[in-house]
Amino acid sequence: xxxxxxxxxxxxxxxxxxxxxxxxEIISVINQEDTLVPNAIAREIPVIAKVVDLIIDSFKKGxxxxxxxxxxxxxxxxxxxxxxxPTYGTDPNMVIAMIAGGKKAITEAIEGAEDDLExxxxxxxxxxxxxxxxVVGIAASGRTPYTIGALQYANEVGALTVxxxxxxxxxxxxxxxxxxxxxxxxxxxxxxxxxxxxxxQKLVLNMLSTASMIKMGKVYSNLMVDVQMKNEKLFKRxxxxxxxxxxxxxxxxxxxxxxxxxxxxxxxxxIVTGLKxxxxxxxxxxxxxxxxxxxxxxxxxx
Numbered sequence: 001x002x003x004x005x006x007x008x009x010x011x012x013x014x015x016x017x018x019x020x021x022x023x024x025e026i027i028s029v030i031n032q033e034d035t036l037v038p039n040a041i042a043r044e045i046p047v048i049a050k051v052v053d054l055i056i057d058s059f060k061k062g063x064x065x066x067x068x069x070x071x072x073x074x075x076x077x078x079x080x081x082x083x084x085x086p087t088y089g090t091d092p093n094m095v096i097a098m099i100a101g102g103k104k105a106i107t108e109a110i111e112g113a114e115d116d117l118e119x120x121x122x123x124x125x126x127x128x129x130x131x132x133x134x135v136v137g138i139a140a141s142g143r144t145p146y147t148i149g150a151l152q153y154a155n156e157v158g159a160l161t162v163x164x165x166x167x168x169x170x171x172x173x174x175x176x177x178x179x180x181x182x183x184x185x186x187x188x189x190x191x192x193x194x195x196x197x198x199x200x201q202k203l204v205l206n207m208l209s210t211a212s213m214i215k216m217g218k219v220y221s222n223l224m225v226d227v228q229m230k231n232e233k234l235f236k237r238x239x240x241x242x243x244x245x246x247x248x249x250x251x252x253x254x255x256x257x258x259x260x261x262x263x264x265x266x267x268x269x270x271i272v273t274g275l276k277x278x279x280x281x282x283x284x285x286x287x288x289x290x291x292x293x294x295x296x297x298x299x300x301x302x
Contacts, residue, residue, distance in 0.1 A: 007167045008140045008193050012186035030195075033188050037200050040182035041207075048204065051162050051178050052211040055134050058160065059094065059216055063132030065209070067097040068124065068150040070114030072194040073138035073164075073201060074099030078106060080205040086234065088218040089226030095209060098123050100146035113146060120149030131158035136208070139163075140197035142170020142181075151175050164204050166197040180204055217290035220245060225265045225291055238264045246271040265291050273298045 015029055041048075055065055067077030074097070081097035084090045099105045100120070101113030113119070124135065135154035137147040142165035152175060154161045163176040166184055173179040182204065184196040213219060218226045223245055229235045242253045245268045252271060259276070260266035266280045272295055275283060287293040 006141050006143075007183060007185065008187065008197055009191050010186040011190050012188060015188050018188065030188050033185075033196060034199060037182070037184050037196055037203065040184045041200060041203055044180050044182050044204070047178055047180055048207050049211075051134075051136075051180065052208060052215070054160055054178075055208060055212045056215045058132055058134045059212065061132045063130070063134060064093060064127075065095045065212070066124070066127065066129070066133055066135045067095075067138060067205070068120065068135060068147050069098075069138035070100035070144050070146050071105075071109065072198045073140065073144070073147075074101075075106060076198060076201050076205060077136070077138055079202070080209050084209060084213070086228050086230060087224055088213045088216075089228050090213075090218075096127065098127075098150065100144075114144050117145040117149035120146040120151075121153035124150045124153050129154060129157045129159055133157075133159040134162065135159050136162045136164060136205075137172055137176065138165075138201055138205075139170075139172060140166045140193035140201070142167050142172040144172075148172060148175065164201055166193070166200060217288065217293075220265070220268070220291040225268060227264055229262050229264075235262075238262070238267075242267050242271070265289070269294055269298075 018026060018029065067081055069077045077097035078099060081095045084095040085092050100116065101110035104110060105113060135151060137151045139147045142163065148171060151161050151172060155175060161176040163172040163179045165172055165179065165181050168181060168183065173181065182200040184200050187193060187195045187197065189195065218224065223241045225241060227234060227238050227241065229238050238257065239250070239253050241264055242248065242257060243250065248271050256267040256270045260270055260280060265284060268291060269284060270276065270280045283294050283298060287297055
């Protein structure tokens, strides 16, 4: 594909004179262009929802969500994956991210790595990919060889393949089972896909992981009830979550958390039901960790 034909490489007519603008005008035009992103994503909601349901099916079978990308796209995948364990208490192997060039590429630009088709497949092979997994390739242009190599290998294994791109009729779209393609238009700075395209990719990944975690029972109401208390801020957050979920005072919340080994879900269930110790854990396990179902199940029997 001729790169000059890609949407992501076109010149934006609204910014032809950006180098002559005042600082405030530059910021304003960037802001105006950024407002186009949510509507571009809105048009992709049906396919995003379908992909989320398939990710949930994968998780329930013991599969993984694996993001693959290069440069900005790879870093966005790493950001989303790395936030899942502390936010939702997931196993670090449940949501994984690969970036062309490896760990060094997280903080340094290793531009040549994205052209290595074979390395994409090798990196995925090293994760012992199975047909239970979901592989999400991320590339604004939809033509990154590293990501294409990974998607091709995923197809060979029988894993579900998804592309998140910002252009139509890309090579990635042709080889993926599903494609999410928010078309955000030309960037403020021609070809700087870390801007609108990167924002769109980040928002899409937010949706994929967040909606999947909600449906996996990691959220009660709108509270992250599997938060991992790894530092003082997260301890305070957990206390606030239990307090908001139950209406209990601080003393009762701290007592319940301590008695339930700082398991936020269990502390909430203990306060709401009056159960203690292993009875709380057993009730949660009976309902596969879904807190709302556990509460409703308890009261349906009383």
